[in-house]
Amino acid sequence: MNEIIGRIEEKSLLTEALTSREAELIAVYGRRRIGKTYLIRNHFRKQLVFELTGVHDATLSNQLNNFSLALQEAMGIAVPPAVPSSWIDAFQLLSNYLRTAIKKEPVVLLFDEMPWLSTARSGFLQAFAHWWNTVASRNPLIKVVICGSAASWIIRKVINDRGGLHNRVTKRIRLLPFTLEETEHYLRYLGVQLDRFQILQLYMAMGGIPHYLKQVKRGESAAQLIDRCFFAKNAPLKTEFKELYKSLFANSANHEAIIRALSKKAKGLSRAEIIEECGFKTGGWVTEIIDELEQSGFITQYIPFGRTFRDTLYKLTDEYSHFYLKFIEGARATGTGTWLKISQSSSYTSWSGFAFESICQKHVDPIKKAIGIAAVYTEVSTWRSMLAKGEKGAQIDLLLDRADHCINLCEIKFSAEEFVIDKKYAAELDYKVQRFKEQTGTRKSIFPTMITTYGVRKNLHSTGRVIAEVTMDDLFSK
Structure with missing residues (x-):
């Protein structure tokens, strides 16, 4: 049996759906390689009676042939059923099969990569909605899971549908990358023993994507692993970027353009700045693309402190994409030792600072726990000073605005040793x-x-100036 690392809330929600006294339509979405299928297959391994996975860029006839093969697998027969002529016919065949498959216990049906099944003018979504409304929803033992890497498609076409699937989804699960804590547990599950600083370095390059982390081999350092996986x-992982966006989005060139623009602006861009940087003509379609990237987990929006929603900034928060665009695309250096050489450069210093900052912004709960405010309502933001001519700017990496009338102004510093606050930095x-x-x-x-990674060294400039501290180890807690 394959173990499911982490995913505590998600497993609880799935168990709740399985034991409920009504039919369930569960939408599970998240970016490519995040582990959606793995979660469903292993959590429902005893109840899964049918699984259909969409084929990318396949014709309607190929998708229907794929359905016939999936039904053959489910029925355990030697010869596949006749290929249905339409999705309406396909779901009729599925209903016939379920009459014999359903006994007294709940059963689970998985429609994986659903956006790929719903090809143009195929009628899949209409047929699925009709089948759900007339057959599946009437049987409390039927639990249907729909999955998709194109998260925005699931939200737009299913969750927010105004037609046959309006308000039909009973549970939603947005699967996110592993946290640092979950990454550490997953690597141990794989038999990989690395200290937390090395795990942090891997996370900065790969993020908490299970499929990427699966490339890690025992006995290698983080530098060796990054060399082998990227150089x-x-x-x-050298060619993953070319397939990543293409497989998720139609007209993915525009999505990539936004990712590239954000990769050059560590502090983020507004919608208007994205349009200008990418050379887009303004329009609703730009907002839609930004939403698709956000829903799929590649970018994150932040509202600066004291500003309104109209001042929203978007940041690239997918570690892999940023690492690839910074070091891999167009790189001349390859082979053993490449990463160790790069890690001595100024480009590494700027990248590591941004990457660590981004990780900290994803781990606000452990940060709050470390400074003793886990139960205090907190609004998270960033802040940048308004400049008059000739003035020196100021910027706060992470700001925790607390309901108990306090604000933590967080400075985030990545270092291979204790961070030292000298006279100059103290003045800053x-x-x-x-x-x-x-x-x-x-x-x-x-x-x-x-x-910081290893804490702040106690000296004249830190004492009394730094009120609270958080270290790398704190980020690995729940």
Whole structure:
């Protein structure tokens, strides 16, 4: 039996659906390689009686032939049933099979990569909705799971559908990458023993994508693993980027253009700036593409402190995409030792700072726990000072605006050893706090907070200046 690492809330929701006294239509979505199919197959391994996976860019006739083969597998017969002439006929065959498959216990049906099944003018979605409304929804023992890597398609076409599937989805699961804690557990499950600093470096390059992490081999350092997975002649993750967006989105060139623009702007871009950077003509379609990238987990929106939704900034938060565009695409250096050489460069320093900052912004709950405010309602944002001519700017990497009338201004620093606050950096911290107070006019208590890998070295400049600390180890907790 394959073990399911993490996914505590998701497994609880799936169990709840299985034991409910009504039919369930469960939408599971998330980016490619995130482990959607693995989760469903292993959690429902005893109840799964039918599984159909869409074929990318296949014709209607090929999809229907694929359905016939899936039904043959489910029925356990030597010869596949006749290929149905339409999806209406296909679902009739499925209904006939279920009459014998359903006994007294719940059964699960999985429609994987559903966006690929619903080809243009195929009638799949209409047939599926008709089958759900007239057959499946009437039997409390039927639990249907629909999956898709194109998260925005699932949301737009199924969850927010105004037709036959309107309000039909009973449970929604958006599967996200592993956290650092889950990544550590997954690597141990694979038999990989690495210290947390090396796991953090892997996460900065690959993110918490189970399929990518599966490439990790025992006995190799993080540097060796990154060399083999990204820079070797047949590196398994060197060509992933070319397929990643193409397999998820129609007209993916526009999606890639936005990803490339955001990869060059660590602090994010507004919608108007994205349009300008990419050379797009303004229109609703740009908003739709941004939404698709966000729903699929590649970018994240942030509202700067004291601003409104109209001031939303979008940041690239997919570690793999940023790493690929920074170091792999167009790279001349390849082979053994490439990553060790790169790690001595200034480009590595700028990338590691951004990557660590992005990871910290994804692990706000462990940060809150580490500084003792886990139960305090908190709004998370960033802040950048407004500049008058000739003024020095100031920026806060992560801001925790608390309901108990306090604000943690978090400085995030990646380092291979204890971080040292010298006289110059201490002056910068003081200036940031001062500018923040002046420009926001806040009356809340301000707590300068350092988030580092190995902590802040105690010295004259740190004592009394740093109110709270968070280390790399804290990020690995729940």
